[in-house]
Amino acid sequence: MKPKLHLVVRGATHFLNYERPYFEKYFDLVSQPGPDTVVFAYGPDAFDIPPTLPARLRVAYVLPGYGPSPLYDEDRRAHLLDTIEASYDLVFTNPGPIYEALKSSPKVVTHLFAIKxxxxxxxxxxxxxxxxxxxxxxxxxxxxxxxxxxxxxxxxxxxxxxPRTAYTPMQQRMYRFRKWLRKHNLPAPMFLHPGYxxxxxxxxxxxxxxxxxxxxxxxxxxxxxxxxxxxxxxxxxxxxxxxxxxxxxxxxxxxxxxxxxxxxxxxxxxxxxxxxxxxxxxxxxxxxxxxxxxxxxxxxxxxxxxxxxxx
Structure with a gap:
C-alpha cells in the first residue's frame, strides 16, 4: 500500500506541477492531512505550515527562497533548525547553500534537484x-x-x-496585494513576477x-x-x-x-x-x-x- 501524502505548497507550484505525476506514482495523494498521513511541505514558504497540522510524519523540501539565505542569516537558520528538531521527522534539500546551512541536523537528507x-x-x-x-x-x-x-x-x-526592466507602479501594487492575501491565507491570483x-x-x-x-x-x-x-x-x-x-x-x-x-x-x-x-x-x-x-x-x-x- 502506498503511503498517504498531503502536499503543502505555496510559491513553488511551478516545480511541483511537473513533479506531481511522480509523487502520484509513489504516494497516495490526499487533499486533507490526518493522523495517518505524511504531510509534506514543498518549498521554503510552506515550511511553517505542517507543524500546525495533524500528521503521521512531517516532511519538508527546502529550496533557496527570495530573501536572505539561512547560510548567512543566523536567525533564519536557527528558526529552521529549531523547527526541524521540534516538529519534523525528515527534511530534504539539494546540495548547495541550504544543505550547508542545515547539515548539522541528522534529519536533513540531500538529493539532486529534479528538473523537467x-x-x-x-x-x-x-x-x-x-x-x-x-x-x-x-x-x-x-x-x-x-x-x-x-x-x-x-x-x-x-x-x-x-530584459531587465523596472517594476511599473501597477505591478508593485499587484504584488503588494498578492503578498497581503497570502499572508492572511487567502486565495491569491497567479501571475508572473516581473523579470520572469x-x-x-x-x-x-x-x-x-x-x-x-x-x-x-x-x-x-x-x-x-x-x-x-x-x-x-x-x-x-x-x-x-x-x-x-x-x-x-x-x-x-x-x-x-x-x-x-x-x-x-x-x-x-x-x-x-x-x-x-x-x-x-x-x-x-x-x-x-x-x-x-x-x-x-x-x-x-x-x-x-x-x-x-x-x-
Whole structure:
C-alpha cells in the first residue's frame, strides 16, 4: 500500500506541477492531512505550515527562497533548525547553500534537484559555439551584470534574458496585494513576477543559443542554488554549459565547464573551449548526463524510500 501524502505548497507550484505525476506514482495523494498521513511541505514558504497540522510524519523540501539565505542569516537558520528538531521527522534539500546551512541536523537528507527532463525532447545538437545566453530573474545572487559582461567580452552574439526592466507602479501594487492575501491565507491570483518569462518562451531561448553562461559571486546575505533550473534545462536541450563554483562545493557534472569569477578570464576561457571542443559530441553528452542525474522519477523514488523507512 502506498503511503498517504498531503502536499503543502505555496510559491513553488511551478516545480511541483511537473513533479506531481511522480509523487502520484509513489504516494497516495490526499487533499486533507490526518493522523495517518505524511504531510509534506514543498518549498521554503510552506515550511511553517505542517507543524500546525495533524500528521503521521512531517516532511519538508527546502529550496533557496527570495530573501536572505539561512547560510548567512543566523536567525533564519536557527528558526529552521529549531523547527526541524521540534516538529519534523525528515527534511530534504539539494546540495548547495541550504544543505550547508542545515547539515548539522541528522534529519536533513540531500538529493539532486529534479528538473523537467521532458524538455530533452527539444534537443538541438550544437555544432559550434557562436552565441551565448544567460537566463535568470533579477535577484542579487544571480549576478546578471557579471554574466552580461563576460558574454560581451567574448565578442560572440549574446543575450541577457529576460530584459531587465523596472517594476511599473501597477505591478508593485499587484504584488503588494498578492503578498497581503497570502499572508492572511487567502486565495491569491497567479501571475508572473516581473523579470520572469513564460516557461515555453524560456525553452525557445535555450534553443536560440549555443552556450549558457552562469557565473556569480556570493552576494551576502543572499545565496543561489548550486545549479539553477534554467542552467540545467538549457543543458537538456544540448546547450554547452559554462559555470562558476560560487560556493566552492565542487562541480558534480562532467560535462559542465568551470569558469573563473573574473570576467576577462572567464571570457578567455570560453573562447579557449570554443576552439578546442568537439561541440556536437559534447552537446549530446551534456543532455544525456543531466537527464540521467536529475531525473524526477529517481529522485521521487528516493524520497519515498526515505519516508517509508521512517513510518
Amino acid at each position: 527532463t521532458g524538455i530533452a525532447r527539444h534537443f538541438r545538437p550544437r555544432t559550434r559555439i557562436d552565441s551565448l545566453v544567460h537566463i535568470s530573474n533579477e535577484q542579487p545572487q544571480k549576478d546578471s551584470a557579471r554574466n552580461a559582461e563576460i558574454m560581451a567580452l567574448t565578442g560572440l552574439r549574446h543575450e541577457l534574458f529576460p 518569462a513564460r516557461h515555453g518562451r524560456v525553452v525557445q531561448k535555450y534553443l536560440e543559443y549555443d552556450g549558457f553562461v552562469h557565473v556569480a559571486g556570493e552576494v551576502r546575505p543572499y545565496s543561489d542554488g548550486k545549479y539553477t533550473a534554467s542552467f540545467l534545462e538549457a543543458g537538456l536541450t544540448g546547450s554547452i554549459l559554462f559555470w562558476h563554483d560560487t560556493l566552492g562545493l565542487g562541480n558534480d557534472l562532467e560535462t559542465v565547464f568551470d569558469l573563473p569569477l573574473d570576467p576577462p578570464a572567464a571570457a578567455g576561457r570560453i573562447l579557449e573551449i570554443r576552439d578546442s571542443l568537439d561541440v556536437a559530441a559534447h552537446s549530446r553528452q551534456t543532455s544525456d548526463e543531466i537527464r540521467t542525474k536529475f531525473d524526477p522519477d529517481a529522485i521521487t523514488r528516493f524520497r519515498c524510500e526515505q519516508i517509508e523507512a521512517r513510518l
